[in-house]
Amino acid sequence: MTPRAREAIESAQVIAGYDTYLELIKDLLGKKKVIGTGMMQEIDRCQAAVEEALGGYDVAVISSGDPGVYGMAGLVLELTLKYPESVQPAVRVIPGISAVGAAAAILGAPLMHDFAVISLSDLLTPWEVIEKRIEMAAAGDFVIAIYNPKSTRRTMQIEAVREIALKYRHSSTPVGIVHHVSRTKEQMVLSNLENFTREHIDMFSLVIIGNSQTYIAGGQMITPRGYQV
Known part of the structure; x- marks a missing residue:
């Protein structure tokens, strides 16, 4: 995990991720709202994260390694593009170590x-x-x-x-x-x-x-x- 990734997790109000990965960062979750799903539910998980962002919350979507290498970065970007540009939440891809x-x-x-x-x-x-x-x-x-x-x-x-x-x-x-x-x-x-x-x-x-x-x-x-x- 890079320092930037840790900072993003700590500052987020909502955390979304695969249950196994959330378990790895449970010490960073605190009292944050958590969206956790199992394997094969990636679209549902990321859609829920985007909806939280549309509601004004700062959301962190967790991937293992780097989110742009077999992670969730691409899916989150694709889902946000389905909304009108005027309401699309800003997305930052925070690099990790692949x-x-x-x-x-x-x-x-x-x-x-x-x-x-x-x-x-x-x-x-x-x-x-x-x-x-x-x-x-x-x-x-x-x-x-x-x-x-x-x-x-x-x-x-x-x-x-x-x-x-x-x-x-x-x-x-x-x-x-x-x-x-x-x-x-x-x-x-x-x-x-x-x-x-x-x-x-x-x-x-x-x-x-x-x-x-x-x-x-x-x-x-x-x-x-x-x-x-």
Whole structure:
């Protein structure tokens, strides 16, 4: 959480967010009005937040990581645009630290060159589209960061990522996995493209697959930028 994000939460009169994320900031909620919903209720939650803002309240909509990276920033902006410009509430997107950036810092420096960030969740994006993006990123030798890599329902998509990447990269290509990044259960695992799917991976994991130049040294994952050292 950035200082600006904390200040925005503390100054808000109403807090809206996914119940799991609200639990993480319960010490900041105090006696504020709270709009909490479960998974798959993002539109209802953000609509309720916009209506509170239309009523004159200062509202903070909570996302994990950065609200503009698989968060609620886009949805809130889209919902406010449905109202006449004369009554649209002002929206400020307050940056946070994205999971991919935080995980990269834990692993070392795996994102020092061009990289792609891809979510394996097919709830809003068809798997065929996700698969094509993985193929293109692998073919282009991008470092690939994977959000939502595996759930109890989705178990084969991460295996498909491995198979696609192996078409373009050596089996020894470094892969880093960070669980519960920046939370109390944080854990980091270094593996390789051949074996990484044997590690524990779930929805609280972020996976970073190195490019053809990435290596591991001193327990850290490094992707060279190209400096001559």
